Amino acid sequence: MSGNTLAGADREQRVSLRADPDLVDDFDDWADEHHGSRSAGLRALMRRATGDDRTWSTPRQPPTEELLSDAYRRLVDVARATGSQSGYIRESTARRVCAGGKAGLSKDDARDRLLRPLVERGYLRRVGNVHGDTSYQILGWDDAE
Known part of the structure; x- marks a missing residue:
């Protein structure tokens, strides 16, 4: 299931998945230690996997205006x-x-x-x-x- 949380060019998409509870617990421990949260850890891994060199230091990409x-x-x-x-x-x-x-x-x-x-x-x-x-x-x- 996915949904958009931002309008227009500044759109983000929600991603959900099913995983073994033990794997999720282990990942949460790693993500909390290295990135502060599960979502931040998943975003970091997605950026690394796709070669996205994020240039902003805010929770979301800033507006274009x-x-x-x-x-x-x-x-x-x-x-x-x-x-x-x-x-x-x-x-x-x-x-x-x-x-x-x-x-x-x-x-x-x-x-x-x-x-x-x-x-x-x-x-x-x-x-x-x-x-x-x-x-x-x-x-x-x-x-x-």
């Missing part, structure tokens, strides 16, 4: 710098990080012109918590779909 790509990379950098284990960034932080930049956007414009398109294209997921705060989760970060 310069402003969206810059915003996405900045969000990933902030999540890493803050030690996020699951790629979550508060909305206020995401708006501040994306504001300014090459286009000199306000925080409101950053939400409308950068964060919303990144959500629509499958790079981010907008989530709320019990306190009514909004955050964004970077998809592809340690198995976040």
Whole structure:
């Protein structure tokens, strides 16, 4: 079974397979140690098998549009710098990080012109918590779909 998680040229495909449970357990141990997760380990092996020399350091290939790509990379950098284990960034932080930049956007414009398109294209997921705060989760970060 496979499904697309991103639209257009930035599309990714879901891959599933059946395997012996002992093999899966052994692979998970290896993948956790070397790549941090099963998905990251499988992606690394697929890149190695196909000779794909990945040139980006983000969970997913950045968008092709310069402003969206810059915003996405900045969000990933902030999540890493803050030690996020699951790629979550508060909305206020995401708006501040994306504001300014090459286009000199306000925080409101950053939400409308950068964060919303990144959500629509499958790079981010907008989530709320019990306190009514909004955050964004970077998809592809340690198995976040």
